[in-house]
Amino acid sequence: xxxxxxxxxxxxxxxxxxxxxxxxxxxxxxxxxxxxxxxxxxxxxxxxxxxxxxxxxxxxxxxxxxxxxxxxxxxxxxxxxxxxxxxxxxxxxxxxxxxxxxxxxxxxxxxxxxxxxxxxxxxxxxxxxxxxxxxxxxxxxxxxxxxxxxxxxxxxxxxxxxxxxxxxxxxxxxxxxxxxxxxxxxxxxxxxxxxxxxxxxxxxxxxxxxxxxxxxxxxxxxxx
Amino acid sequence: xxxxxxxxxxxxxxxxxxxxxxxxxxxxxxxxxxxxxxxxxxxxxxxxxxxxxxxxxxxxxxxxxxxxxxxxxxxxxxxxxxxxxxxxxxxxxxxxxxxxxxxxxxxxxxxxxxxxxxxxxxxxxxxxxxxxxxxxxxxxxxxxxxxxxxxxxxxxxxxxxxxxxxxxxxxxxxxxxxxxxxxxxxxxxxxxxxxxxxxxxxxxxxxxxxxxxxxxxxxxxxxxxxxxxxxxxxxxxxxxxxxxxxxxxxxxxxxxxxxxxxxxxxxxxxxxxxxxxxxxxxxxxxxxxxxxxxxxxxxxxxxxxxxxxxxxxxxxxxxxxxxxxxxxxxxxxxxxxxxxxxxxxxxxxxxxxxxxxxxxxxxxxxxxxxxxxxxxxxxxxxxxxxxxxxxxxxxxxxxxxxxxxxxxxxxxxxxxxxxxxxxxxxxxxxxxxxxxxxxxxxxxxxxxxxxxxxxxxxxxxxxxx
Numbered sequence: 015x016x017x018x019x020x021x022x023x024x025x026x027x028x029x030x031x032x033x034x035x036x037x038x039x040x041x042x043x044x045x046x047x048x049x050x051x052x053x054x055x056x057x058x059x060x061x062x063x064x065x066x067x068x069x070x071x072x073x074x075x076x077x078x079x080x081x082x083x084x085x086x087x088x089x090x091x092x093x094x095x096x097x098x099x100x101x102x103x104x105x106x107x108x109x110x111x112x113x114x115x116x117x118x119x120x121x122x123x124x125x126x127x128x129x130x131x132x133x134x135x136x137x138x139x140x141x142x143x144x145x146x147x148x149x150x151x152x153x154x155x156x157x158x159x160x161x162x163x164x165x166x167x168x169x170x171x172x173x174x175x176x177x178x179x180x181x182x183x184x185x186x187x188x189x190x191x192x193x194x195x196x197x198x199x200x201x202x203x204x205x206x207x208x209x210x211x212x213x214x215x216x217x218x219x220x221x222x223x224x225x226x227x228x229x230x231x232x233x234x235x236x237x238x
Numbered sequence: 239x240x241x242x243x244x245x246x247x248x249x250x251x252x253x254x255x256x257x258x259x260x261x262x263x264x265x266x267x268x269x270x271x272x273x274x275x276x277x278x279x280x281x282x283x284x285x286x287x288x289x290x291x292x293x294x295x296x297x298x299x300x301x302x303x304x305x306x307x308x309x310x311x312x313x314x315x316x317x318x319x320x321x322x323x324x325x326x327x328x329x330x331x332x333x334x335x336x337x338x339x340x341x342x343x344x345x346x347x348x349x350x351x352x353x354x355x356x357x358x359x360x361x362x363x364x365x366x367x368x369x370x371x372x373x374x375x376x377x378x379x380x381x382x383x384x385x386x387x388x389x390x391x392x393x394x395x396x397x398x399x400x401x402x403x404x405x406x407x408x409x410x411x412x413x414x415x416x417x418x419x420x421x422x423x424x425x426x427x428x429x430x431x432x433x434x435x436x437x438x439x440x441x442x443x444x445x446x447x448x449x450x451x452x453x454x455x456x457x458x459x460x461x462x463x464x465x466x467x468x469x470x471x472x473x474x475x476x477x478x479x480x481x482x483x484x485x486x487x488x489x490x491x492x493x494x495x496x497x498x499x500x501x502x503x504x505x506x507x508x509x510x511x512x513x514x515x516x517x518x519x520x521x522x523x524x525x526x527x528x529x530x531x532x533x534x535x536x537x538x539x540x541x542x543x544x545x546x547x548x549x550x551x552x553x554x555x556x557x558x559x560x561x562x563x564x565x566x567x568x569x570x571x572x573x574x575x576x577x578x579x580x581x582x583x584x585x586x587x588x589x590x591x592x593x594x595x596x597x598x599x600x601x602x603x604x605x606x607x608x609x610x611x612x613x614x615x616x617x618x619x620x621x622x623x624x625x626x627x628x629x630x631x632x633x634x635x636x637x638x639x640x641x642x643x644x645x646x647x648x649x650x651x652x653x654x655x656x657x658x659x660x661x662x663x664x665x666x667x668x669x670x671x672x673x674x675x676x677x678x679x680x681x682x683x684x685x686x687x688x689x690x691x692x693x694x695x696x697x698x699x700x701x702x703x
Contacts (some may be wrong), residue, residue, distance in 0.1 A: 098545065098586075098588055099545060114529075116525065118522075168560060194557070194561060196561075196588065196591055196592075196595075197588055198533070198588060198591075198592040198595070199526065199529070200561070200595045200599060201526075201596070201599045201659070201660065201664070202562075202565060202599050202602055202603075203565070204561050204562055204564075204565050207564040207565040207568050208561075208564055211564050
């Protein structure tokens with residue numbers, strides 16, 4: 015996938031580009047708002063990573079401009095401002111996700127890849143599948159290999175998010191934000207315990223574990 | 239600008255001046271009324287009597303001819319003291335009367351005339367003023383009837399003088415009063431201005447003078463003092479925080495730097511990798527500390543207050559408890575909930591959840607007396623007496639009474655050995671979040687263990703709608 019990075023800190027920007035390329039993506043770097051807007055308008059990128067504060071044209075203005083021109087490319091906002099209000103402002107301007115600086119690269123990568131998927135498949139599915147696991151979103155039932163699995167409502171939501179991102183890493187912060195809608199970091203590893211409970215329900219008695227822990231990054235549900 | 243010239247520019251003086259103008263108007267009106275009702279009535283009565291007499295005499299002249307009128311006049315002159323009569327012929331010679339001739343201005347058309355008269359006999363002669371009406375009679379005669387109005391004139395003069403004095407006195411008193419009032423006001427305002435200059439120059443301990451009369455200026459000074467107190471507390475907090483920040487950030491930074499330096503001295507890749515991994519961990523922790531500090535600062539600055547919305551505290555408590563329940567159970571402990579059905583509050587969901595999450599984190603970390611013991615955390619949320627009261631209690635060592643305030647300060651960790659992860663900011667954040675919500679955090683004794691109580695104002699129940 016092709017990613018446009020608009021970041022005025024040249025060093026941080028080139029580390030980002032390097033990391034994205036090592037992960038198998040193509041990345042372009044723009045170091046000011048004007049250049050960024052010109053490149054973004056070409057419409058050839060799958061995801062835009064936009065720094066909040068940029069020389070010449072401010073990050074939020076870029077997002078508002080391309081959105082008013084009908085460009086729907088998913089945008090990840092990077093910002094040194096971690097305020098919840100700032101976050102809301104960024105998302106209102108048309109951003110799809112918000113990541114406070116400094117970030118772990120794994121976190122950024124997981125989010126960028128997640129956005130690409132959300133950007134392409136915006137269908138209102140009622141059934142989700144990952145390997146032999148099936149979820150019915152209407153009857154809220156889960157089966158694996160035909161065997162029904164009983165889940166608590168929150169576990170169902172957690173599994174749904176993981177399955178929607180099957181084959182890709184989701185970080186603890188992504189889970190906390192999307193499943194619990196909390197934008198702070200608890201000091202204890204509360205998420206890990208929820209995930210391991212879910213794992214014991216969906217993987218117990220099956221040979222191939224579905225839910226994997228990716229060290230230093232997060233979790234992933236296999237889709238093959 | 240001198241003090242006295244400033245007075246004319248004070249709002250009090252302007253008010254006093256306007257008041258003075260109204261006051262002068264009303265005093266004048268009252269005095270004019272009094273004058274009209276005393277001097278005026280006397281004059282009008284006199285004039286009417288004179289006119290009636292002239293009318294009567296004219297009628298008698300027509301009925302009784304000259305001789306009859308002369309008789310009547312003679313009788314009146316004989317009996318009436320203070321009255322003036324004159325019947326003069328065409329050559330202005332006295333036919334009958336008690337004055338010799340018509341005053342110079344009394345000729346031609348009938349009308350009023352005021353003229354000097356001499357009363358009494360020598361040597362007790364006095365100059366008085368007479369007022370008379372003169373009318374021509376057929377045959378070239380002129381009839382003049384008047385009164386000695388000297389007493390009235392003196393009375394009027396006295397009244398006029400009294401009125402003028404009263405007016406002058408009112409003006410002087412009003413002006414003086416206005417000046418005194420505005421001078422006092424100005425003195426106190428100047429005192430406040432001077433104090434604020436001193437404070438701006440850096441002496442934050444100064445306070446506005448309060449006179450003790452509890453008037454508007456006192457209330458202003460009092461609220462300025464409250465504001466100054468708040469500023470001073472914040473400044474003191476800032477100072478303390480910055481020195482704490484310096485300490486608590488410098489320590490891990492020093493550690494990181496030392497580790498990197500020592501790793502650079504070796505050629506061993508494994509050591510390098512290990513040093514980098516440790517450094518990454520440390521920098522994440524630093525970042526956590528930094529974010530926590532920012533959250534506290536934001537909550538304390540209070541500008542997230544606009545983020546407060548009507549929410550159900552009960553559902554926030556349920557959600558956070560649900561988030562922590564598995565980890566408590568995994569540690570072999572229990573999380574007991576006792577929550578009212580609905581607790582409407584005005585709150586920032588994220589911040590309130592974060593505060594609760596910090597309390598639960600603490601309960602997990604410090605909630606047991608001995609390592610390995612099963613923890614029992616109890617969370618309650620009730621609507622009591624217009625307040626939402628949320629408590630979190632554990633079975634740990636609790637916090638000694640002496641430390642209960644100190645522990646709310648930033649970077650204070652009672653765990654001296656620091657063998658548990660933490661940055662000493664958890665309770666500070668809870669405390670500032672509660673302040674933002676107009677509530678409070680109180681630490682108490684759960685006997686045994688810590689009882690942390692959050693209180694915030696309850697929204698009036700909207701169920702009636």
